[in-house]
Amino acid sequence: MTEPLDPDALRAIAKQVRVHCLRSVGRAGAGHIGGPLSAAEILVALYFRILRIRPEEPDWPDRDRFILSKGHSSIALYATMALRGYFPVEELATFDAMGSRLQGHPDMTRLPGLDMSTGSLGMGLSVGLGMALGARLRGGRERVYVLLGDGECQEGEVWEAAFTASRYGLSNLIAIVDANGLQQYGWPGDAPGERQGPWPPGALVGQWSAFGWRVIEADGHDVPGLISALESAARPSGAPVVVIARTTKGHGVSFIDGRYEWHARVPTDDEVERALEELDAAS
Amino acid sequence: MQRPDARPDAVRSQREAYGATLCDIADEEPRLLVLDGDLANSTKADIFAERHPSRFIQMGIAEQNLVAVAAGLATEGFIPVVNTFASFIAYRALDQVRVVVAQPRLNVKLAGSYSGLLTGRTGKTHQCFDDLAIMRNLPGMVVLAPADDVETAGALRAAVEHVGPVYIRLTRDPAARLKGSAGRFQIGPAIPLRAGRDATLFSTGQQTVRSLEAARLLAERDISIAVVHLPTLKPFDVTTVVDALSLTPLAVTAEEHAVTGGLGGLIAETLTDRRPMPLLRLGIDDTWGESAPNEALLERHGLDAAQMAKAIEAFVRLHRQPISPSRQEGA
Numbered sequence: 250m251t252e253p254l255d256p257d258a259l260r261a262i263a264k265q266v267r268v269h270c271l272r273s274v275g276r277a278g279a280g281h282i283g284g285p286l287s288a289a290e291i292l293v294a295l296y297f298r299i300l301r302i303r304p305e306e307p308d309w310p311d312r313d314r315f316i317l318s319k320g321h322s323s324i325a326l327y328a329t330m331a332l333r334g335y336f337p338v339e340e341l342a343t344f345d346a347m348g349s350r351l352q353g354h355p356d357m358t359r360l361p362g363l364d365m366s367t368g369s370l371g372m373g374l375s376v377g378l379g380m381a382l383g384a385r386l387r388g389g390r391e392r393v394y395v396l397l398g399d400g401e402c403q404e405g406e407v408w409e410a411a412f413t414a415s416r417y418g419l420s421n422l423i424a425i426v427d428a429n430g431l432q433q434y435g436w437p438g439d440a441p442g443e444r445q446g447p448w449p450p451g452a453l454v455g456q457w458s459a460f461g462w463r464v465i466e467a468d469g470h471d472v473p474g475l476i477s478a479l480e481s482a483a484r485p486s487g488a489p490v491v492v493i494a495r496t497t498k499g500h501g502v503s504f505i506d507g508r509y510e511w512h513a514r515v516p517t518d519d520e521v522e523r524a525l526e527e528l529d530a531a532s
Numbered sequence: 533m534q535r536p537d538a539r540p541d542a543v544r545s546q547r548e549a550y551g552a553t554l555c556d557i558a559d560e561e562p563r564l565l566v567l568d569g570d571l572a573n574s575t576k577a578d579i580f581a582e583r584h585p586s587r588f589i590q591m592g593i594a595e596q597n598l599v600a601v602a603a604g605l606a607t608e609g610f611i612p613v614v615n616t617f618a619s620f621i622a623y624r625a626l627d628q629v630r631v632v633v634a635q636p637r638l639n640v641k642l643a644g645s646y647s648g649l650l651t652g653r654t655g656k657t658h659q660c661f662d663d664l665a666i667m668r669n670l671p672g673m674v675v676l677a678p679a680d681d682v683e684t685a686g687a688l689r690a691a692v693e694h695v696g697p698v699y700i701r702l703t704r705d706p707a708a709r710l711k712g713s714a715g716r717f718q719i720g721p722a723i724p725l726r727a728g729r730d731a732t733l734f735s736t737g738q739q740t741v742r743s744l745e746a747a748r749l750l751a752e753r754d755i756s757i758a759v760v761h762l763p764t765l766k767p768f769d770v771t772t773v774v775d776a777l778s779l780t781p782l783a784v785t786a787e788e789h790a791v792t793g794g795l796g797g798l799i800a801e802t803l804t805d806r807r808p809m810p811l812l813r814l815g816i817d818d819t820w821g822e823s824a825p826n827e828a829l830l831e832r833h834g835l836d837a838a839q840m841a842k843a844i845e846a847f848v849r850l851h852r853q854p855i856s857p858s859r860q861e862g863a
Contacts, residue, residue, distance in 0.1 A: 357636050
């Protein structure tokens with residue numbers, strides 16, 4: 250891309266990502282919906298504005314690395330990559346099918362452009378730390394971005410990596426937490442059918458700060474705000490940086506938004522149509 | 533090729549050979565890095581840390597992170613050696629080994645030190661005798677278990693030269709060197725060490741020196757045991773093993789490892805598929821470890837040469853054809 254896309258164009262792409270997520274999961278009869286919908290703007294901001302990448306040369310050595318540590322949101326990543334030109338959009342129809350390069354959880358041995366295979370939560374930040382150390386050892390200028398879920402941040406390994414990254418002062422490592430406030434089932438809330446968030450209010454910011462990370466908070470559905478947070482995150486500061494992106498799980502579709510039951514529920518054909526109508530009406 | 537200094541009484545620990553060989557490899561292989569889980573002065577990777585400080589990366593006491601960081605470095609073109617105890621690779625960080633090392637087939641070397649029973653009296657948590665079973669069930673993982681210091685050096689070189697994930701099982705204490713142990717190591721081949729008529733004894737890792745000694749004791753009692761050493765559990769040399777099985781009516785396995793899933797499991801699977809025959813599996817039998825002196829532990833689990841010989845003799849005599857009355861009269 251020669252000209253950076255403006256926020257309206259990026260919002261339109263994020264809408265397309267949501268459309269592809271709903272259609273692909275509905276068609277496959279399997280997959281996750283809530284997490285992919287919460288991550289749409291984050292992925293679009295990264296792939297269309299922030300990451301230094303060459304979709305036509307996915308193994309370009311100097312590219313920025315990206316790891317989807319919350320691997321269950323794979324369909325949102327695939328949709329973003331397809332729209333960015335890594336592979337034809339039509340291939341999204343193979344999501345989760347036998348022999349597909351678009352596995353339920355990302356498989357780097359199948360799809361060029363994936364920098365790591367993920368699926369078991371909590372591993373991506375450690376891998377990113379390895380890549381960031383590798384870049385430093387090689388004298389490379391690339392940055393390493395890792396997208397985690399807020400539920401995923403309950404995994405102990407995340408904090409093993411957080412401790413070690415800050416100990417090495419790796420400012421080329423940038424974590425983004427898709428803080429959508431829900432996890433698969435979680436703790437019961439006060440009212441029937443309500444759930445508590447994965448973390449008590451304010452706890453995530455405190456925890457990352459305590460581990461020596463520079464913390465930037467952003468609205469994870471506000472494209473210009475996200476871009477500015479991610480640009481600020483990329484400025485070397487001697488410490489690793491985390492962008493805590495406040496999102497809602499299932500964002501953009503009223504009957505999915507904020508409902509934990511939609512973590513991995515498959516929409517019916519009718520629900521897909523209703524969701525697409527809502528997305529159209531909103532744009 | 534026999535090394536000039538190869539002699540059965542030489543004693544150097546596998547961990548010392550490991551630390552020294554890491555240094556030698558690093559002189560020729562610029563991509564080599566050593567990642568430590570804060571055990572370098574136990575595993576002897578500290579020899580490397582002193583010689584190549586910029587290529588030694590301390591990862592602290594956090595083994596899940598340690599393994600996954602190695603995966604990230606491997607994608608950047610480095611050859612990371614993960615330096616910790618076998619227990620912490622095979623148990624604690626197994627999911628990381630599975631998902632970010634083995635499944636993406638990354639070029640990570642997992643050096644599991646302090647494997648088996650003999651771990652300096654550390655006991656149940658640190659002894660690791662399921663690692664071969666666990667690692668050989670991971671598709672694409674190469675699994676090595678050298679017999680002595682010389683074979684450790686060769687196996688480590690071969691592991692680094694191999695492109696892809698490798699688990700190498702290492703031991704703590706000085707032990708006798710396998711006679712004729714070769715410095716040049718090839719991943720794969722099983723190595724017949726001794727011919728015999730009554731049974732074939734398959735052995736791996738540091739147990740093989742004791743297996744050879746057991747075979748020698750049995751020869752004094754007119755029992756003839758063939759010995760085959762398997763320093764590679766995976767890829768498995770099925771041809772050599774099946775050929776060996778065709779030469780004797782009985783099979784025995786011996787390992788400083790559980791009798792299930794490791795070499796005993798592998799040979800049981802193979803002979804069931806290819807050449808059914810009675811099998812005696814010597815090793816650790818469905819129990820946890822404990823801290824005790826080495827000799828006591830080997831005796832407790834029947835893995836010292838004398839106990840092995842006793843068990844194998846009983847097994848051979850049980851399965852020998854009954855002697856016919858005419859032969860008895862003629863005798």
